[in-house]
Amino acid sequence: MYQSDRIIKEKPHLITRSLYPENQETPIHFLKENVTPSPLTFRRNHFPYPSISIQTYFLTITGHVKTPVTLHYNQIISMPSRTVTSIIECSGNKRAYFEPKVFGEQWTEGAISQGVWKGVPLSHLLSFTGINAGAREVVFLGGDFGLKNGEYVHFERSLPLEKALDPNVIVAWEHNQKLLSPKHGFPFRLIVPGWYGMASVKWLKTIRVLNHHFTGPFQSDDYVYYPHKDQDKDSFPVTTNRVNSIIQQPRDLQILKPGIHEIAGLAWTGEGVITSVEISFDNGETWKTVHLHDTPLKYQWVKWSFSYVFEKNHEYNIMVRAFDSFGRSQPDKAFWNHNGYGYNEVSMVKIQIEK
Template identity: 70%
Template sequence: MKKPLAFQYNQITSMPTKTIMVLLECSGNKRAHFSPKVFGEQWTGGAMSQGRWTGVPLSFLLSITGLNAGAREIVFQGEDSGIKIKQQQYFERSLPLAKAIDPNVIIAWEHNQKPLSLKHGFPYRLIVPGWYGMASVKWLKTIRVIHHHFSGPFQTDDYVYYPYNDHNKDSFPVTTNQINSVVQQPLDRQILIPGEHKISGLAWTGEGVITAVEISVDNGDTWKSAVIQDKPQKYQWVKWSHSHIFEKKQVYTIKVRAFDSNGLSQPDQAFWNRKGYGFNEISQIKILIE
């Protein structure tokens, strides 16, 4: 930075603000579905949320401090820490400069029209739309500009896709949310009576917007278009639904796949990686009609 500065809380909150509705998803969401199994929190489909965040665009702060020639990445340090490489390490993550100056990247102090709660990162939280939640550093205390590639352990050890179980060849960082979906109703393994039932859920993607959601009630043999409730918005999930008449005494395998404006769709099989990040295989549930 050309001009390092320290800001008080009331200075930050009096700066130009931006409010953005953003989906935040844990990079380990759906980890429980990987096969072979991987270590880590065995999330199914609920490690995500969506909310309205208000703060100052990071690009505005950087315009005040200025950037030296050769600036490459912006590093964010939170107040939380953990043991990494046998020593206490603050949680630090970086963003490449091109992403950091995106006008939608903000330093938030408000969530859903209320001051940030402690669990959401009070007093400040970085919000990085379109990237998995680890990028949105909580309890933010310092921001610094570097002229090299950041190599902190929470960036180059954790939150990395490792394609192999026994070595690190071909590894690459976790960044953008994968295109994904989830079935909310009915529940997996639910028992229902014969007749018409509505299948509903959510779909989302990292960049671009969801353009279509397809559903199959016959284990993928045939597909039909689901109804998307509202006009898709960037960095937000869409709600979808589809009604079907189910016949008695049958087990149905219901599958759902989403498509986005960048030509991406959910794969038949997720990209396996040993830390269990980014599971986005075609969503599937089974129901029994009595």
């Protein structure tokens, strides 16, 4: 049998950025559906994967509360649940495009996914304990740990109390109608819609309410915007997703035949919704409004497309920018910061048309 006689099924694969710990992104042309399958969901880790079993698992809620509690897995999954469809985007997404270059995982555009998450609202869990007057933040400790700056630490992050009590913030046990996979936070992970992925702590073990500001290394050192190369002046924390977009087709530096081609991609934002997406074929001199395929929804990306007639023997810079309901848009130049977070410069691909 010749190879041409067989049906060859191509399976998409994640792109590996590092092996230890495992960090992998999704090729963006595979993000075709509104829900990203678990095997294609990007993976972001600071430490090796922890090993956690349901039999020995307990979630503790403690700190500045009236009644600390310890809950078993079965107790939590029997509680009233909420389902949230939301993107999760690594704050370092598109880091590879910063100029001048910055250190860190060199993500291109695929450190983003969209999933259906089911779990118990965090506010419901906190209602069991009661919150003392003066509470300011809620800290979430994950089961993953390792060396950082010469010390063994767990991945640990906090949310302001107001955000923690948002009914859409959940302690999830399901991802896309299946139990969380071990690589995406089993048995529980926090889901914080509208915030970059560092807030959605995986392998959740302890929830702690504080009456002061949390200053762990992943709160005060990492996931902070440092606008200056050699000093901490004017720094501020990474929180909500910035308005952004990607061009999925055509691909950068692709050679196409003359004629009509569809340009397509995704757009999203952290607060509010996407209101419009514009495209330019003349280096930003003029802009046209693209077609949005869906009604924009909070916390979710929207698919867009635009058909254009390309002339033979030409090169084109295709530029795209998104706008949201808070009046924000992608800037012409990304906000450079020392750790390379929040890149959302106007999206662009260059293509060539055959003679």
